[in-house]
Amino acid sequence: xxxxxxxxxxxxxxxxxxxxxxxxxxxxxxxxxxxxxxxxxxxxxxxxxxxxxxxxxxxxxxxxxxxxxxxxxxxxxxxxxxxxxxxxxxxxxxxxxxxxxxxxxxxxxxxxxxxxxxxxxxxxxxxxxxxxxxxxxxxxxxxxxxxxxxxxxxxxxxxxxxxxxxxxxxxxxxxxxxxxxxxxxxxxxxxxxxxxxxxxxxxxxxxxxxxxxxxxxxxxxxxxxxxxxxxxxxxxxxxxxxxxxxxxxxxxxxxxxxxxxxxxxxxxxxxxxxxxxxxxxxxxxx
Numbered sequence: 372x373x374x375x376x377x378x379x380x381x382x383x384x385x386x387x388x389x390x391x392x393x394x395x396x397x398x399x400x401x402x403x404x405x406x407x408x409x410x411x412x413x414x415x416x417x418x419x420x421x422x423x424x425x426x427x428x429x430x431x432x433x434x435x436x437x438x439x440x441x442x443x444x445x446x447x448x449x450x451x452x453x454x455x456x457x458x459x460x461x462x463x464x465x466x467x468x469x470x471x472x473x474x475x476x477x478x479x480x481x482x483x484x485x486x487x488x489x490x491x492x493x494x495x496x497x498x499x500x501x502x503x504x505x506x507x508x509x510x511x512x513x514x515x516x517x518x519x520x521x522x523x524x525x526x527x528x529x530x531x532x533x534x535x536x537x538x539x540x541x542x543x544x545x546x547x548x549x550x551x552x553x554x555x556x557x558x559x560x561x562x563x564x565x566x567x568x569x570x571x572x573x574x575x576x577x578x579x580x581x582x583x584x585x586x587x588x589x590x591x592x593x594x595x596x597x598x599x600x601x602x603x604x605x606x607x608x609x610x611x612x613x614x615x616x617x618x619x620x621x622x623x624x625x626x627x628x629x630x631x632x633x634x635x636x637x638x639x640x641x642x643x644x645x646x647x648x649x650x651x652x653x654x655x656x657x
Contacts, residue, residue, distance in 0.1 A: 470507055479609055480505040486611040489596055497564055498578045504529040510602045518543055522597060531564070533557040539582055541594065551585045 473479045481502035484490050494502070507525035519542030526535060537554045544550040556565070556579070564579050581593045601608060 470509070473605070474506055476609075478503050480508050480605065482612055483601060483605045483609040486608045487596065487601060490593065490601065493576055493578050493581065493593060495577060501526075501529065501531050501564070502578070504531075508597075508602065508605070510598055513540075513542060520598070522594065530559060531562045532559060537582065539594075551591075553582055553585070556583070 481499070481504070484502050484505075485494060485499055504527045505524055506527050507523075509521075509523040509525075511521045511523065513519040513521065519540065521538055521540045524537045526532075526537070534554060534557055537556065539551060539553040541549060541551045558565070564577075565583060578593070581591075
């Protein structure tokens, strides 16, 4: 076979291949779905689609930001618990030392109660006498999350009741509400201050009426004062009576006129000595 014949056959084969390829490409029927022409779509419909895409993008971003916030909150909670443990131990050491020093001052807590402007209004004469036997006070937080607390009153032997310690506790009930309970007081015969004041509308404004009352927790003014004022710094309220005696002494000295200046000493019972006993010998007092 000559070269010219082979060329004609090759050309005819190529043409037949092109014809078959063209035959495979068929035009789409008139009823087949076609991509819409953007120029033919109403503007309102285009706007809704853009807003939908933008909202979906915002939701995805919002979920990522919220996840980061939750992770950060979890880290903050863990850091708070670590700091609470660390400073709780340090704070406990100072509280124990303060309690030891206060026990060397007779009648400290009873005087601090009586000197507090609001707490004094809850104390009658008999309750003031009972609190003179109070030798220690503690406020204990329940758990690192501070879900509740106990107020512990330690008493010396006294003629009113047998208890050495009285405890009032606050916590969360099953439904989440605040509940309280207290130690039953073992009153000695003839000294039951609660039975004497039963039926008296002023009972709820007495100290032992408050101690045994568990119905008005939301408006519990006494526990608020003890936790936020008396317990953090009892010295300032104890010194109110000391300051009053010092002022009276100055007034008396002023009426007597100038005289020989006394040598400054730190006798037991003076303001300077009390501060030194509570704060410690290494604290300078000016």
